[in-house]
Amino acid sequence: xxxxxxxxxxxxxxxxxxxxxxxxxxxxxxxxxxxxxxxxxxxxxxxxxxxxxxxxxxxxxxxxxxxxxxxxxxxxxxxxxxxxxxxxxxxxxxxxxxxxxxxxxxxxxxxxxxxxxxxxxxxxxxxxxxxxxxxxxxxxxxxxxxxxxxxxxxxxxxxxxxxxxxxxxxxxxxxxxxxxxxxxxxxxxxxxxxxxxxxxxxxxxxxxxxxxxxxxxxxxxxxxxxxxxxxxxxxxxxxxxxxxxxxxxxxxxxxxxxxxxxxxxxxxxxxxxxxxxxxxxxxxxxxxxxxxxxxxxxxxxxxxxxxxxxxxxxxxxxxxxxxxxxxxxxxxxxxxxxxxxxx
Numbered sequence: 001x002x003x004x005x006x007x008x009x010x011x012x013x014x015x016x017x018x019x020x021x022x023x024x025x026x027x028x029x030x031x032x033x034x035x036x037x038x039x040x041x042x043x044x045x046x047x048x049x050x051x052x053x054x055x056x057x058x059x060x061x062x063x064x065x066x067x068x069x070x071x072x073x074x075x076x077x078x079x080x081x082x083x084x085x086x087x088x089x090x091x092x093x094x095x096x097x098x099x100x101x102x103x104x105x106x107x108x109x110x111x112x113x114x115x116x117x118x119x120x121x122x123x124x125x126x127x128x129x130x131x132x133x134x135x136x137x138x139x140x141x142x143x144x145x146x147x148x149x150x151x152x153x154x155x156x157x158x159x160x161x162x163x164x165x166x167x168x169x170x171x172x173x174x175x176x177x178x179x180x181x182x183x184x185x186x187x188x189x190x191x192x193x194x195x196x197x198x199x200x201x202x203x204x205x206x207x208x209x210x211x212x213x214x215x216x217x218x219x220x221x222x223x224x225x226x227x228x229x230x231x232x233x234x235x236x237x238x239x240x241x242x243x244x245x246x247x248x249x250x251x252x253x254x255x256x257x258x259x260x261x262x263x264x265x266x267x268x269x270x271x272x273x274x275x276x277x278x279x280x281x282x283x284x285x286x287x288x289x290x291x292x293x294x295x296x297x298x299x300x301x302x303x304x305x306x307x308x309x310x311x312x313x314x315x316x317x318x319x320x321x322x323x324x325x326x327x328x329x330x331x332x333x334x335x336x337x338x339x340x341x342x343x
Contacts, residue, residue, distance in 0.1 A: 031283050032087040035080050035290055042077035042294025046070055061124065061144045068148050069117045076110040076293040079103060083286050093168055093178040100178035101166045108159035109152075110293070111257060112212055116151045118250055119216045122223040129230045158211065161204060198268075205264055213254075213261050220250055256292025259285035 053067045082095065082103055093100060127135045165180045182204070183197035224247075263281040266273045 029088070031287050032084045034287060035084040035087070038287075038290055038294045039077060039080040039084070042073070042080065042290075045294065046074040046077055050074060059141060061139055061141055062121075064141060064144050064148065065117055065121050065124065068151070069114060069121075072110045072113045072117070073293040075106060076114075076289070079106060079110075080290050080294075083290065087283075087286075090175070091177060093176045097168045100168050101163050104166045104178070105156075105159050105162040108162055108208075109155045111260070111289075112155035112158050113151055114253060114293075115212055115216045115257070116155065117148075118253055119219050120147065120151070122220040122250070125227050126223040129227050158207070165200075165204075202268060205268060209261055209265070213257065217254065224250075252292050252295075256288045257285075259288050 049070050050067070053063055053070060057063050082099070086093065095103070124139070127139065162180075164184065165182055166178065167181050168176050168178050169181075170176055180201070181197075182200040183194075259281055263278060263285050266278055266281065
């Protein structure tokens with residue numbers, strides 16, 4: 001069995017019992033059934049959050065960070081239907097090679113961009129508490145915008161390999177799968193290609209684990225630890241709404257993406273790890289990452305008091321304007337018919 005064996009990148013149902021097959025099919029159907037409502041809630045939640053941040057709140061460095069963070073979530077949310085269809089069809093890929101490459105590149109961009117912005121937010125909190133004078137002179141929206149552009153470009157650069165490595169391949173029964181070909185060769189079972197593929201796979205995994213998980217985690221934990229010490233030194237209480245929003249974003253991100261890195265780490269030892277384990281992790285990380293991207297903005301609504309007030313006021317104003325315009329546009333209806341509760 002070669003290292004880059006297509007059948008290893010998804011659960012294999014060729015030599016399994018009827019009970020195992022039924023359980024696998026049931027888990028995939030359940031995941032797909034959960035992904036569709038997750039998609040609907042995510043589009044609405046991220047869209048409303050983006051609307052309020054972009055149009056209804058004053059542009060500051062903090063709102064700029066979260067504006068881009070929610071943009072990442074919306075990007076990821078729009079990809080959910082592809083996952084759901086793939087689950088429903090038993091991981092049969094029907095969208096073509098171009099979408100195989102583009103979809104996985106977008107997933108990687110969303111992951112890197114999210115964690116980089118969360119890291120910037122924690123560094124921003126640190127500089128505000130430990131270097132207030134420097135922040136007053138250098139913490140500006142134009143500079144933050146340049147950093148945001150740099151984050152997106154860096155994320156795309158780290159994700160670009162998917163445009164080369166990701167491809168479609170036909171396996172048993174005419175099924176098409178979307179997988180990584182790290183050796184960039186059609187010789188899937190050649191010993192030299194196996195060794196090359198393993199080395200490239202290991203290098204990419206280490207870069208993603210280091211830059212997309214470990215270093216950001218250490219940075220975020222260190223920054224919030226130092227912020228906590230400063231607040232304790234000044235005898236302040238950790239009750240600020242901005243802090244709760246940030247901690248919610250950080251916790252939800254790491255819970256959402258930890259299964260992703262576990263899955264890709266186990267794939268390095270695919271010969272020793274049962275396919276049922278990697279298959280289960282694939283389902284778990286897909287749903288966890290989608291859930292994280294969709295429902296994090298909903299959590300913001302509950303912990304961000306100022307945002308909730310702006311959101312409620314903006315939504316009420318929008319509904320009021322829609323009703324007033326509708327009632328006022330009819331010539332045969334006088335203004336006195338407008339409901340007093342809308343005025």
